[in-house]
Amino acid sequence: MSQETGLALDKHELQAFLDEVFPQVKNEFVVEHVEEMYVELRTPIRDKHLRPGGTVSGPTMFALCDVCVYAAVLAMIGREALTVTTSVSLDFMRKPAADRDLIGKCRLLKLGKVLAVGDVLLYSEGDDAPVARSTMTYAIPPKR
Amino acid sequence: MSQETGLALDKHELQAFLDEVFPQVKNEFVVEHVEEMYVELRTPIRDKHLRPGGTVSGPTMFALCDVCVYAAVLAMIGREALTVTTSVSLDFMRKPAADRDLIGKCRLLKLGKVLAVGDVLLYSEGDDAPVARSTMTYAIPPKR
């Protein structure tokens, strides 16, 4: 862990780890910013993420929220691929723009030994009003 | 609406409508059973749904829950593509099997004029213990 930052993984290490554990969805989750208990990620929106009516699909938004919290936890505790989502709440509030990337901003509210809780706001890039919000609880496996 | 069943769409009409509004994900959601306030859908699991460690991805489970509630609402009210998810809760409870299809069983708990609420249990086909549960609220657009 870097003594200067309190982070176990910096931005480049975090991106490398996400690409390694989620090879099927490489390029879906771009780490934009990492600090203690906080990350920002981007999903570049392409045709495959869209739904009729010119909006981004629900699973695309769910996935970005989920990876944001996962990334925020790993940035603090290091490479623990087995960390798993247990509980999710998710509110869809506005229609995301079809022609702009999706930005996720996640703050960890709790980082315990067993459970971590993170809050995420999702934005269409350039808009101030969030399109969705989510809270996710992650279970952290015991140290072996 | 069929007078015998109280359903606005039967199994085949519901499948046709889902394929029409979600052309990007055709063959992802197979309607297995429809009755009043209840549906069962299947997602045939293929490589693209998997994650390392031999499990089904979170977005795949989210998507099946979401489409289950949407389908249960449409079966009752008919073709209303604009019906949208507003609030979601989702609990992941067990690791889904990588080599079995995912089955979603959804019961509508409320079908109001403005809001509908549905509960979903997800199973790896052939298992009695659910891998996940979800509740989704849908907003129904006013009649034009």
Next chain:
Amino acid sequence: MSQETGLALDKHELQAFLDEVFPQVKNEFVVEHVEEMYVELRTPIRDKHLRPGGTVSGPTMFALCDVCVYAAVLAMIGREALTVTTSVSLDFMRKPAADRDLIGKCRLLKLGKVLAVGDVLLYSEGDDAPVARSTMTYAIPPKR
């Protein structure tokens, strides 16, 4: 644990334990039925539970859901007062009757070593349509 039933606490033991750990709210939670992974509890509705417009307050409904899941877990694992709620989802679907008791029916969907998940449906006694639903996750302390 009773060999006949798989229960760690029967109906009377469970009632005695709830009255012991929640002395402030004695008589608020009456155990009606206990079986493996399932309980039913009653809150006798009195003036103090009501809100203007002739309905039962949200905190009264929350409390019954919460105690239902707690009771369902304890019935299976025995007297573990330190078991705590971590995540809650709750949907209010219909207005409860002011002149009838509130009945909670809880099924445990998961009883793991660390986390338990229970689903609750709340009814105004005598009605078939649930007034609310809830899912609660409980963290179970490690064995000392």
Next chain:
Amino acid sequence: MSQETGLALDKHELQAFLDEVFPQVKNEFVVEHVEEMYVELRTPIRDKHLRPGGTVSGPTMFALCDVCVYAAVLAMIGREALTVTTSVSLDFMRKPAADRDLIGKCRLLKLGKVLAVGDVLLYSEGDDAPVARSTMTYAIPPKR
């Protein structure tokens, strides 16, 4: 509505309305601060709010979250007693202090014609780490 602030109810009007619609729980919810799309409320903690082990009860925390979002909505739209909670998520993260008041800080994330969504963080007064978080959706009745 005040032209200077965009608020339909100021701090004193909001307090008066809460005391009027919730006479049973007068003095439970003290409006500390109101601004556009944001409120802070206090629950003065007394013996009746406590549970064994020296902590604040779940229903006390639920009630403060719920009234925070209600107050934030009413501050913007005015006296609409019929505004009702529909969906709730709530995460308990730390044990609240038994000897300090509970502070709720609520930001409205959406204020639509039909639905409003608010995020709440709860604190034991003087602590930086939140004891709980909640998101609540409120349904706003149509204008008569």
